[in-house]
Amino acid sequence: xxxxxxxxxxARGVNERVRGDRIVEVWFCGHRQPFKNLPEIQSKxxxxxxxxxxxxxxxxxxCELGPANGxxxxxxxxxxxxxxxxxxxxxxxxxxxxxxxxxxxxxxxLAAHTHARLSLASGRELRFVDPxxxxxxxxxDLSGCPGFSAAGADPLTVTEEEFRxxxxxxxxxxxxxxxxxxxxxxVGNIYADESLFHAGLRPRRQCGRLTRAELERxxxxxxxxxxxAIRMGGSxxxxxxxxxxxxxxxxxxxxxxxRTGLPCRRCQRPIRRMVLAGRGTHYCPHCQx
DNA sequence: ACAGGCTCCTGCAGGC
DNA sequence: TGCCTGCAGGAGCCTG
Numbered sequence: 001x002x003x004x005x006x007x008x009x010x011a012r013g014v015n016e017r018v019r020g021d022r023i024v025e026v027w028f029c030g031h032r033q034p035f036k037n038l039p040e041i042q043s044k045x046x047x048x049x050x051x052x053x054x055x056x057x058x059x060x061x062x063c064e065l066g067p068a069n070g071x072x073x074x075x076x077x078x079x080x081x082x083x084x085x086x087x088x089x090x091x092x093x094x095x096x097x098x099x100x101x102x103x104x105x106x107x108x109x110l111a112a113h114t115h116a117r118l119s120l121a122s123g124r125e126l127r128f129v130d131p132x133x134x135x136x137x138x139x140x141d142l143s144g145c146p147g148f149s150a151a152g153a154d155p156l157t158v159t160e161e162e163f164r165x166x167x168x169x170x171x172x173x174x175x176x177x178x179x180x181x182x183x184x185x186x187v188g189n190i191y192a193d194e195s196l197f198h199a200g201l202r203p204r205r206q207c208g209r210l211t212r213a214e215l216e217r218x219x220x221x222x223x224x225x226x227x228x229a230i231r232m233g234g235s236x237x238x239x240x241x242x243x244x245x246x247x248x249x250x251x252x253x254x255x256x257x258x259r260t261g262l263p264c265r266r267c268q269r270p271i272r273r274m275v276l277a278g279r280g281t282h283y284c285p286h287c288q289x
Numbered sequence: 290a291c292a293g294g295c296t297c298c299t300g301c302a303g304g305c
Numbered sequence: 306t307g308c309c310t311g312c313a314g315g316a317g318c319c320t321g
Contacts, residue, residue: 005313020315059315076318096314096316097313097315132313132314134314134315134316179315179316181316188314188315189314189315278314279315280312
């Protein structure tokens with residue numbers, strides 16, 4: 001399931017391949033599910049636009065687009081901020097659990113559950129594939145509404161003070177809070193479990209009762225785990241692949257996630273599993289307090 | 290306002 | 306072997 005590191009990896013890969021390319025033709029399959037606004041609106045909106053840049057915001061992939069039938073993209077290498085200023089529309093992709101965004105040759109075999117195909121002027125094709133259809137696609141014309149921004153703080157850049165404020169006075173378990181995208185954008189089940197292990201905190205701890213030192217340990221653990229996972233191209237559990245269709249390696253580094261009954265990498269005692277906030281939750285009862 | 294539970298959806302694993 | 310059931314989960318919605 002794609003979380004921040006997987007989405008970051010995909011966004012970087014797609015950006016390298018399609019930046020500066022122009023959308024020539026759009027094909028959507030008829031399923032209602034993945035479209036936040038109507039496929040006809042998205043199709044019409046996307047056609048003829050140049051992809052200025054592709055980047056990650058929370059768990060969303062944002063394609064910054066130039067004006068309809070407008071000028072070609074700015075020279076490559078120009079900073080993203082500059083592109084964002086000139087961006088006149090966005091295509092926002094959320095991968096849900098099983099979504100893939102692939103940039104490849106048009107004659108690549110068509111995967112089952114392909115919901116969108118964007119033909120590009122270079123001859124490449126950008127495809128959105130999503131078997132479980134939890135993913136979402138949205139087109140935004142920025143002349144009519146503001147650009148997309150994640151609801152929560154980015155766990156890679158959130159400061160100590162901001163982080164503390166997010167959890168202050170809340171009574172829900174820290175694991176549930178980490179999964180709440182309105183607080184932090186980008187953390188999902190894998191990295192919530194892994195960061196709580198590295199911070200030595202039990203997932204059920206009430207967030208309002210964590211000490212200042214514990215919260216800071218968690219913030220740093222979260223950042224370290226996410227940055228390391230990005231370096232390794234993400235975690236490939238389920239069927240995650242990057243923009244090239246290549247699997248990540250961070251699943252080999254997991255300390256608790258999906259390691260129920262296996263020995264803890266630190267104390268050798270068995271990892272336990274429970275259900276919390278409706279999610280499978282993995283922890284070491286000896287190393288986490 | 291907040292917290293918890295249900296729902297969507299499909300592929301896969303396990304049991305019989 | 307083949308069928309059936311249960312489980313996995315992000316996020317929006319509903320309820321208490």
